[in-house]
Amino acid sequence: MARINSRQVEAFRAMMLTGSVTEAAKLMAVTQPAVSRLLRDFQALLKTELFERRGTGLMPTAAATALYTEVERSFVGLERITAAAEEIRGRRTGSLRIAALPALSNGYLPRLTGHFLKERPNLNLAFFGVISPIVVDWVLNNQCDVGFAEVPIVHSGLPSLRLPALARVAVLPTGHRLAEKEVLEPGDFEGETFISLSAGSASRHLVDQIFHRHDVRRVLRVETALSEIMCGMVSSGLGVAICDPFTAEEFSTRGIVVRRFLPRIDFEFSAVLPAQRSASPVALDLVETVRKSLAEFENEAALSR
Numbered sequence: 218m219a220r221i222n223s224r225q226v227e228a229f230r231a232m233m234l235t236g237s238v239t240e241a242a243k244l245m246a247v248t249q250p251a252v253s254r255l256l257r258d259f260q261a262l263l264k265t266e267l268f269e270r271r272g273t274g275l276m277p278t279a280a281a282t283a284l285y286t287e288v289e290r291s292f293v294g295l296e297r298i299t300a301a302a303e304e305i306r307g308r309r310t311g312s313l314r315i316a317a318l319p320a321l322s323n324g325y326l327p328r329l330t331g332h333f334l335k336e337r338p339n340l341n342l343a344f345f346g347v348i349s350p351i352v353v354d355w356v357l358n359n360q361c362d363v364g365f366a367e368v369p370i371v372h373s374g375l376p377s378l379r380l381p382a383l384a385r386v387a388v389l390p391t392g393h394r395l396a397e398k399e400v401l402e403p404g405d406f407e408g409e410t411f412i413s414l415s416a417g418s419a420s421r422h423l424v425d426q427i428f429h430r431h432d433v434r435r436v437l438r439v440e441t442a443l444s445e446i447m448c449g450m451v452s453s454g455l456g457v458a459i460c461d462p463f464t465a466e467e468f469s470t471r472g473i474v475v476r477r478f479l480p481r482i483d484f485e486f487s488a489v490l491p492a493q494r495s496a497s498p499v500a501l502d503l504v505e506t507v508r509k510s511l512a513e514f515e516n517e518a519a520l521s522r
Contacts, residue, residue, distance in 0.1 A: 402479055
């Protein structure tokens with residue numbers, strides 16, 4: 218027994234939508250005889266009259282109208298599937314889970330991902346700001362699709378993409394005597410009350426190493442795991458610090474002065490991806506967006522100092 222095929226159903230739908238064989242043929246991009254044949258075969262298989270001639274045209278019967286409701290429901294479903302596939306192909310739909318270290322998540326990365334989402338109206342986001350070891354742990358355990366963590370990455374088996382490094386900067390309270398200088402060096406910090414990141418962190422080690430190398434003695438009064446706390450302390454007038462450029466930029470209008478520091482101490486971070494599955498295409502798009510934005514960020518930050 219012959220079966221209904223999709224072209225017959227498509228011809229029926231086109232006829233119902235347009236009201237004429239001529240227009241149905243245009244909609245399907247076929248000839249009028251082809252549409253007539255498809256409709257004739259469709260009616261024969263259903264053993265039901267779907268159209269009756271009125272003058273020079275064809276009018277749908279009550280059976281056709283009832284059938285069209287079911288056909289249209291199916292086609293709408295197919296169109297939704299097609300639209301969803303196009304959204305996925307265009308990387309504008311689905312969900313994305315991000316974890317990022319505080320230096321990035323306190324302003325810079327939320328703004329960037331906000332613009333990223335505006336271009337993808339059907340993409341949903343979960344964003345977590347946590348310290349780098351937790352970023353790595355959550356990506357490793359598939360709790361996040363992508364993470365941004367300070368290097369070195371403690372788990373060597375986790376795929377990572379190194380991003381361009383930016384220079385750390387000196388942060389001073391507004392009105393501090395060192396603010397008169399455009400570029401600060403280790404010797405400028407001799408005897409200064411210094412607010413530092415926690416002992417044991419990669420950033421703390423790099424900063425201490427520079428001051429030890431130049432035999433500069435600071436007064437280490439406060440230590441904290443978060444650069445936001447460090448900048449908040451500086452803004453109170455308590456002391457000075459060396460900070461990542463992202464947090465410094467967020468606080469640049471909140472009671473601190475930002476200055477270049479030499480020798481350069483790089484702030485380095487990577488995008489980390491799950492090890493047990495292929496990377497999400499939209500996650501890779503975000504990583505590339507971050508990569509492209511970093512040079513612009515550094516230039517804009519330099520101009521504002």
